Amino acid sequence: MLAKEIERAGLPTVFVTSLPTIATMIGANRIVRGPAITHPFGVDETERRGIVERALEMLETPVEPLTVWEVEAG
Amino acid sequence: MRAVHYLNQFFAGLGGEEAAETPPTRLEGAVGPGRGLDGTLEGIEIVATLACGDDYFAEHEEEALGRLLELAGAERPGLVVAGPAFGSGRYGYACARFSRLVSERLGIPALAAMHGENPGVAVAEGKVPIVPTAVNVVGMRDALPRMAQLAAALASGRELGPPAEEGYLPRGFRRNRLAEQPGAERAIDLLLAKLDGDARSEVDGGFDRVPPPLPVPDLSRARLALVTEAGCVPQGNPDRLPAIRAQGWLRYSLAGERSLAAGRYESVHGGFDVTLANEDPNRLVPLDTVRALEEAGRVGRIHDVFYTTTGNGTPVAASTRFGSEIAAELREAGVEAVLLSGT
Numbered sequence: 001m002l003a004k005e006i007e008r009a010g011l012p013t014v015f016v017t018s019l020p021t022i023a024t025m026i027g028a029n030r031i032v033r034g035p036a037i038t039h040p041f042g043v044d045e046t047e048r049r050g051i052v053e054r055a056l057e058m059l060e061t062p063v064e065p066l067t068v069w070e071v072e073a074g
Numbered sequence: 075m076r077a078v079h080y081l082n083q084f085f086a087g088l089g090g091e092e093a094a095e096t097p098p099t100r101l102e103g104a105v106g107p108g109r110g111l112d113g114t115l116e117g118i119e120i121v122a123t124l125a126c127g128d129d130y131f132a133e134h135e136e137e138a139l140g141r142l143l144e145l146a147g148a149e150r151p152g153l154v155v156a157g158p159a160f161g162s163g164r165y166g167y168a169c170a171r172f173s174r175l176v177s178e179r180l181g182i183p184a185l186a187a188m189h190g191e192n193p194g195v196a197v198a199e200g201k202v203p204i205v206p207t208a209v210n211v212v213g214m215r216d217a218l219p220r221m222a223q224l225a226a227a228l229a230s231g232r233e234l235g236p237p238a239e240e241g242y243l244p245r246g247f248r249r250n251r252l253a254e255q256p257g258a259e260r261a262i263d264l265l266l267a268k269l270d271g272d273a274r275s276e277v278d279g280g281f282d283r284v285p286p287p288l289p290v291p292d293l294s295r296a297r298l299a300l301v302t303e304a305g306c307v308p309q310g311n312p313d314r315l316p317a318i319r320a321q322g323w324l325r326y327s328l329a330g331e332r333s334l335a336a337g338r339y340e341s342v343h344g345g346f347d348v349t350l351a352n353e354d355p356n357r358l359v360p361l362d363t364v365r366a367l368e369e370a371g372r373v374g375r376i377h378d379v380f381y382t383t384t385g386n387g388t389p390v391a392a393s394t395r396f397g398s399e400i401a402a403e404l405r406e407a408g409v410e411a412v413l414l415s416g417t
Binding site for chain 2: 067
């Protein structure tokens with residue numbers, strides 16, 4: 001809900017969560033799938049960098065509504 | 075039974091936009107769409123039509139309502155019907171306000187009719203049943219019989235059944251009923267229906283859609299804010315963010331912080347195991363990484379505060395409010411992009 005309301009104000013927002021199904025149901029538009037509920041931004045910094053880079057990329061990309069991106073492995 | 079029908083200036087035949095300032099006016103019997111409605115109402119007669127200009131209502135709401143309530147009461151009706159307003163926002167607003175007040179102040183059963191996304195629906199706050207209609211007057215022939223159906227139900231004095239059965243928009247109430255079949259059987263029936271291509275649900279509800287904002291043209295020149303619903307707070311939770319059912323949100327300064335260090339930040343979210351998060355809070359709010367990217371010039375500037383709340387058992391209305399409050403602050407501060415973490 002936070003994502004959608006912030007988007008409603010016109011701010012591109014990327015939501016990193018391990019539950020993208022719920023996020024799309026509620027209506028967030030830019031969603032990156034995080035690895036786990038307990039650590040949406042990964043365990044170590046390398047993993048974290050991958051997730052954050054993906055999220056930033058999504059902020060710079062035009063998307064269709066309710067888009068979910070995975071983080072590529074490696 | 076006597077009924078009063080509310081229409082705006084246009085449907086009452088008083089004129090178009092040029093008549094939008096018409097003050098509340100009483101017309102004899104059924105007028106315009108009211109005639110079609112009256113024809114299908116059994117045992118109910120529209121004895122008077124109240125018309126008001128959409129702009130007049132919007133600009134003089136108190137006077138308009140006062141006068142309309144007076145006029146309505148004078149007819150001693152057993153029922154009040156407002157609309158159909160279709161997608162017309164001012165008209166739908168007036169229908170919602172008037173029908174609601176007639177019901178609350180005069181104790182007269184009332185209903186309205188309009189498109190499901192008409193702002194009047196939200197304004198009614200579920201206090202009066204609203205028949206959903208098409209978005210414009212093309213839906214008139216379809217709307218009138220359904221309004222008549224709900225009118226008859228209200229006039230009978232019985233308690234209304236659920237929205238799907240009686241033909242009105244969900245109002246957000248839940249009533250307990252004893253079902254004939256146990257839940258397991260009903261669930262299997264729903265599953266079989268779904269496999270057959272018929273997706274039904276016993277629970278109503280849906281969420282509106284917001285179009286995706288345009289992308290940030292160049293993050294290296296943009297201010298990025300961090301927001302989380304993972305309950306990340308300074309160690310010790312000085313402002314007592316709740317673990318569940320948070321009533322609000324908090325903001326904390328990131329000035330001088332290069333990382334959310336263990337022992338200085340923690341998560342108080344009651345909905346997941348926070349052990350990993352407390353070992354390294356950057357796993358919830360990736361400050362270490364975004365700072366490094368800020369230094370490398372990938373991101374222009376990390377916003378100097380981060381926003382936090384606990385997304386655990388938060389009612390939709392509350393989280394909607396949090397989101398719009400936080401959004402207002404972010405916009406005010408010139409933030410151009412947001413990284414939100416949830417669990």
